[in-house]
Amino acid sequence: MVGVSMRMEMAFRDTFRVAYKIVLPNFILMLPLGYLMVVTYRVGGWPLELLFVAPLAALRWVFALLVAVGKVYRNGIKALLAGIDARDRYTYGHSVRVSRYALLLARQLKLPEDLTESIVHSALLHDLGKLGMPDEVLYKPVRLNSEELKTVRRHPVQGSAILLQAQVFPCVKDGILHHHERWDGQGYPSGLRSEEIPLSARVIAVADAYDAMTTDRPYRKALTHEQAVEEIRRMAGIQFDPKVSEAFLAVADRVRQLAAHLARRGDPFPGDVVEDLGDPLDGLHPHPQSSN
Numbered sequence: 001m002v003g004v005s006m007r008m009e010m011a012f013r014d015t016f017r018v019a020y021k022i023v024l025p026n027f028i029l030m031l032p033l034g035y036l037m038v039v040t041y042r043v044g045g046w047p048l049e050l051l052f053v054a055p056l057a058a059l060r061w062v063f064a065l066l067v068a069v070g071k072v073y074r075n076g077i078k079a080l081l082a083g084i085d086a087r088d089r090y091t092y093g094h095s096v097r098v099s100r101y102a103l104l105l106a107r108q109l110k111l112p113e114d115l116t117e118s119i120v121h122s123a124l125l126h127d128l129g130k131l132g133m134p135d136e137v138l139y140k141p142v143r144l145n146s147e148e149l150k151t152v153r154r155h156p157v158q159g160s161a162i163l164l165q166a167q168v169f170p171c172v173k174d175g176i177l178h179h180h181e182r183w184d185g186q187g188y189p190s191g192l193r194s195e196e197i198p199l200s201a202r203v204i205a206v207a208d209a210y211d212a213m214t215t216d217r218p219y220r221k222a223l224t225h226e227q228a229v230e231e232i233r234r235m236a237g238i239q240f241d242p243k244v245s246e247a248f249l250a251v252a253d254r255v256r257q258l259a260a261h262l263a264r265r266g267d268p269f270p271g272d273v274v275e276d277l278g279d280p281l282d283g284l285h286p287h288p289q290s291s292n
């Protein structure tokens, strides 16, 4: 595993995660093969062991291939994130903050590791569709009119359409397409209600709303942390999934610490936010071009 980690230039921790998820079950299945090797060695000595060389080499090749596919997938997310960063620095910072809040929520909800990872990656790309918005709408310094709002409301569909081109991202599409749905069915683009909305999108919706409320925009001042928390409490069961809101209220103090931590250090480096699923308050390096 150390060899594969070095060859793929991946942290050993990430290689281990892939191995744990994919290879450990295979490893357990190989135990009978190991037993068979011992038996054949006792019967025929080492010449008989040569029979196992080809199958073991094939297994190693499959393992390296799986690690490589995981790396291509994460690099694809980093590339898209770099595109968001180049187009609009605010949306980049917003996306990484939402992903860190979503990670805290996913941990609090004790979601499985696979789902947590796809929630973090969906959160990073949730506003990807804004890449296609005209400059006069994306950078408008005053409140948008109703026609411009219609343009903005197309971004979940546009974002998921971009991902549709790359078939390796099916698991993150739901969170992008549905992050503006509401628990009461009054959201967009599909008007889904309650548990019809994918869980990833319900988690991102709360994280997204918190960051949107607590960030200064040219046309309005940010709410305080306490006001934003109160709003999430008030809209539980109306705009937000009550269970996700409850999880948010339970970690509200950590969210405040995380917001302060990110504000102090500046936007994290794109590679870190894609790779790092550890404690959201740890391990991020400042973005090389961060001006915060």
Ligand SMILES: [Fe+2]
Residues within 6 Å of the ligand: 126, 127, 155, 179, 180
């Ligand atoms: Fe959005």
